Amino acid sequence: MTAYTQQLTFFREWIKHPLEMASVLPSGRPLARMMVAAMPAQADCVIELGAGTGVITEALLQHGVSAAQLLVLEMNATLHGILRRRFPQAHVLCADARHVNELARRTGVLAPEGADAILSSLGLLNMPPELQHDILSAAFAVLRPGGVFVQYTYGWRSPLDERVCRQLRLRCNRVGMVWRNLPPAQVYTYRRDDG
Known part of the structure; x- marks a missing residue:
């Protein structure tokens, strides 16, 4: 599937389901690279949330994550079908x-100690705090101690509500801005603050 075909398919799905899709276009490769670079160096077991057409999935596999230890979730049935084929x-x-x-x-994807990283393309910024809490709570239930939740946003601040960060004891870190993405995006990491 060409990049143009991926973009066209993604855009069509956005037209059909504008409230369920976080963007009108899939992530770009520079954004995917920054997301992958934000993981722990030796990340083996990885989960991806909201994979879209698979730009970040492809970057994870190219980075060396084994397909056998990669769990990919996508709620849109059309995009899920594309991901299964790819x-x-x-x-x-x-x-x-x-x-x-x-x-x-x-x-059975999980290592005994849990996942090393979760990379998310979910539209957290547009979600109510209760939904954010449910998703992050479930995510941190499978992350190993020291594991990281990596999220990007098109907003100018952390997409996770401050109350949710406090309730779940999460530390937020801004990784950087990807100007060569349409639209430009910021990448953040969240870790459990067990100290």
Whole structure:
């Protein structure tokens, strides 16, 4: 599937489901590279939330993440079908991110200590705090101690509500801005503050 075909398919899905899609276009490769670079150096077990057409999925596999230890969740049925065809060796599920902890355990993807990283393309900025809390709570239930949740946003601040950060004891770190993405995006990491 060419980049143009991916963009066209993504845009069509946005027209059909504008409230469910975080963007009108899929992530660009520079953004995917920054997301992958924000993971721990030796990340083996990785989960991706809201994979779209698979730009970040492809970057994860090129980085060396094994398809057998990669769980990919996408709630849009059309995009899920594309991901299944593009990445047949990965665990690609059509599912809600609020159930990531149950799904990760059921698929057997998780290492005994948990996932090293979760990379998210979900539109957190547009979600109510309660939904953000449910998703991040489920995500941190499967992240290993020291694991990282990587999120990008088109907004000018952290997309995660401050109350949710406090409730879940999360530390937020701005990784950087990707100007060569349409639209430009910022990348943030969240870690559990157990100190």
